[in-house]
Amino acid sequence: MARRAPDPVTDLYALVYSSKAHHELSLDEIDRILDAAQRHNDREAITGLLLYNRGRFMQYLEGPPQGVRKVFERIKADPRHGEVAELVFEPIASRKFGEWSMAFRSSSAFGHSAPATDGRTILQRIGDSRGSATASELLSDFWRSG
Numbered sequence: 001m002a003r004r005a006p007d008p009v010t011d012l013y014a015l016v017y018s019s020k021a022h023h024e025l026s027l028d029e030i031d032r033i034l035d036a037a038q039r040h041n042d043r044e045a046i047t048g049l050l051l052y053n054r055g056r057f058m059q060y061l062e063g064p065p066q067g068v069r070k071v072f073e074r075i076k077a078d079p080r081h082g083e084v085a086e087l088v089f090e091p092i093a094s095r096k097f098g099e100w101s102m103a104f105r106s107s108s109a110f111g112h113s114a115p116a117t118d119g120r121t122i123l124q125r126i127g128d129s130r131g132s133a134t135a136s137e138l139l140s141d142f143w144r145s146g
């Protein structure tokens with residue numbers, strides 16, 4: 001059977017990167033990042049999770065591949081962080097964070113076990129088998145290391 005060409009509208013991809021904040025971020029600064037994320041991500045049908053641990057970020061973006069690449073290009077250029085390393089970009093069967101334009105958790109500043117809104121912990125949510133196994137591993141290692 002012929003392999004189907006990727007569909008830029010209906011295909012789903014996940015991207016994970018890590019980066020280093022240029023300074024320890026305040027809650028206000030994180031709020032501003034999440035505000036921008038919500039605006040742009042809704043428009044590009046992107047959902048995901050931003051983790052912050054002792055000056056380092058790991059972010060998981062999921063959505064149509066073109067939207068994911070576009071949002072990631074903007075994020076990479078943001079002067080609030082550097083050492084941006086793309087770790088995963090691969091197709092997924094369905095979303096892990098469909099309800100959030102960008103969920104946020106920080107182990108260092110705001111407590112480690114904040115539950116997701118459905119009562120599952122963030123680790124359970126990350127490990128959700130519908131997504132990319134590599135992405136799950138990277139995110140849970142980063143989260144546990146906090």
Ligand SMILES: Cc1cc2nc3c(=O)[nH]c(=O)nc-3n(C[C@H](O)[C@H](O)[C@H](O)COP(=O)(O)O)c2cc1C
Pocket residue numbers: 033036037038039040041050057059071074075076077078080081102
């Ligand atoms: C760690 C980090 C994560 C970010 N995540 C997103 C994101 O998911 N989506 C997004 O649009 N912008 C995100 N941003 C912000 C963008 O880099 C950029 O500042 C913003 O999109 C600019 O929006 P504005 O010009 O409309 O204010 C992030 C920034 C940082 C530092």
